Amino acid sequence: MKSNYGEPMNMNKIVSSFFCIALVLTLSLGAWPSHAQANEITVYTSYEEDEAAAFLDAFYRDNPDISVNLLRLSTGDLHARMLAESSNPRHDVIWGWAVTNMVDPRIMDMLEPYQPEGIHKVPARFRDAGNKWFAKTGYMAAFCVNNEILKRKNLPMPASWEDLLRPEFKGEVVMPNPASSGTGYLMIASILQMKGEEEGWEYLEKLDNNIAQYIKSGSRPCNAASAGEFAVGASFALRAIKNIEEGFPITMVIPSEGAGNELEATGLMKTSRNKETAKRFIDWTLSEKAVNEYYKWKEIVTVEGGAMPQNFIQAGLPQDIGSVMVDMDFPWSSANRDRILDEWQTKLER
């Protein structure tokens, strides 16, 4: 019989050729996930993009055989992601992430105790008693004040949180939203810790009258002030220093009551599929070369061994940084996070 187009052979051939188009298109473009190679690790961090890139460069100079997949997200984003992925974490190391978030029991459960080489260099109060994390760097609150606006609107230079209550700053102050930003939360927590809860909340409610916006990220208030959108942006010191370096007409002000601060911790994941390499990475983060890098980029370094760069001092950072920092009670900040944020949202969130 003459060939009939319904013949199974022919049909199959055409069907398969049609679906091959799809397959070839996708496969030829590749992108199947590369499964973990021997010396490849995935690291999650909340270090700012530029500083993380600099640290990583230094790491590669010492360890050219290791390849690091680095995911940089802000503190809150990373928290959300790690919880979402908790049934099957994809990373080997948490590097430079807020201690307040790190001590969340759900996160602590994912960590494996590890004592890296040189851990003794980190003072005991900056590391977990159970060896699950240690903090070698940190950041502190600072105001970015736009000089151009102060001059144009004839405003005084604020020196403290208290100064921000002055009526002439109404609508000229922006600060991070503590519910989404780690920097925002450390500010609220430090104010409540310094003033006591009752007085602290009273202050925050008064401050609220002058706040133009609660901004979702910790660095954007400084950038908004730098761009001249608002006179004062409550942010963190390094952002101010970097923006001054960029050439923005701003002044860094460290609140005279004391600067709230946060430590950035590092820990090893229980689920790491490549623990040897992960441990090598963590060991390196305490090496001399790493510490030298921290001193170039961080306002707070818990490990001895370097000097503060000149541009930090020129921007107005005191060399004895401990003298302006609030002695933060991190366990309290962490344990009361949900309650404080709840109260903040009921009273002040817009």
Place this chain on the structure above:
Amino acid sequence: MGLKNRLAYGFTQKIVSIDKEVLLKILVACLVALPLIVFVLYPLFHILGRSFQTPDGIGLSNYFSVLGSKRFLGLVYNSFAVTLVTTGLTVFLAFIFAFSIQRTNIPLKNLFRLITLVPLFAPSLVQAQGLLLLLGRNGLINRTLGTDFSIYGYWGIVISSVLYVFPYAFLIFSASLAMADNRLYESSRILGAGPWRTFITVTLPSTRFALMASTFVAFTLVITDFGNPMVIGGDYSVLATEVYNQVIGQANFELGTVIGMVLLLPVALAVAVEKYFNKNHQDQLSEHAKPMVVQPHKLRDAVFTIYSVLICLCILAVVGIVIFASFTHLWPYRMDLSLRHYAFDVQNGIQPLWNSIYVGFMAAGIGIVAVGLAAYITERFKTFLDSPLYFLCIVPAAVPGMVLGLGYILAFNNPSNPVYAIYGSLLLIAICNVYYYHAQGFLIASTSMKQISSTYDEASATLGGTFIRTIRKVTLPIMWPTLVGVAVFFFMRSMVTLSAVIFLITPSSQVAAVSVLLLEDRGAVNQAAAFSVCIMGVVVAFLLLARLVLNYFGYRNISLIR
């Protein structure tokens, strides 16, 4: 062999081949439906399930705590206040603009049309960013005029959203106004109706479906958009930003999923209503229709030219200032030109742009096959699977991107799920983009399929061709320019989309639009602008390429931008 025997033999052969054909059709329909179920419905069920998960087991307490709160009611109010006003404004402005392109004799039509479509090439974030550079407290206007107004909040969101959805509404109206039967207008004129009366009695009724479609498209896009409100909203929160905050900021998946579910409702309703009315919509153009002849009218043309110029200036100003800012040394303090913002000091530098291009190509490839087959099946197979499949194909239109992305993470980040094999890869991001935009891509393909008379198929079937042969020999040769259009559609959307993929990126699979968001988040406004300019450049280059290919083969009338 006797005649009788031969007849009987041929008869059974025919039955067997018909059965096989039907079976094969059902098999192919299932093959097309399967990924829709896996990549759309399955993640949605995960979200639904998660929204009922509470610390004390399954329950409604997440819903009670969200729906009962005063804040939530405020957010619903804000969302609707923004969305309804934006939708109204956009539909009104876009209609007039489309009218001036299709029904008047204004000069430079193609240029106006092209300028209007520019926002489609850029991430929506950039609209708001451009508006801030222009109208912010320290924006160009306030700085030059010495004024001190603030664009943050309600009106900022509305204006940037109008700019964002304007091209979508314009395209729908433009297509509808392009179709006209000149005989109707002739009759109207001969019967003594003036232009206004003709407009009310002929033009408006003939565009009522476009009116409805663009209203719903604008509504859906605005209520689920979080890019613009995030950048320019200040403290004015809407439902979409709240989902982002609940999940990203507070790691609150349960509440995020509840609001996601709540967001799904009005969108699903809007889509359902639109589809219901569209189903009963017959094309009003008969084959005897005469092409529209626009009557000369100097005053009308002058007025519409001014209007079109104004609209184009607004769009160009917002996009243009972003491009300009990306080339300045330090906006707004040092305006001398510099390329330094194009040296991206982010991890992997420009790599995310390549990733995006990669994802775009994959999405285009997968999209053509998925959408083309789906359109063919629902238009040509007459099996019981047609309407369920049609429904599946347009379901994604009702799913906000961030809800889909969240669903992917909850559903697929689990080694026991086979999809886990590609979790974290660019391929999954491409798939996510295809299924997020599946409804629109599907409608492009199926509209074009409708226009190919099914008589060809019948002829082919009568001559003994299977549907596969029909596809190969009849449908594909006629359809391929449309499929190129579909590819361009998926590529463009993949380059600029933000909402779904933000949950799917990993260190090695960062994409360009997310880089813009991260740079914006860090406050590197100029670098964010520079990255957006790169995205726009790629999209425009790809469009030009596709245009050249089509022109080369003589298909000048296929529109590539949808």
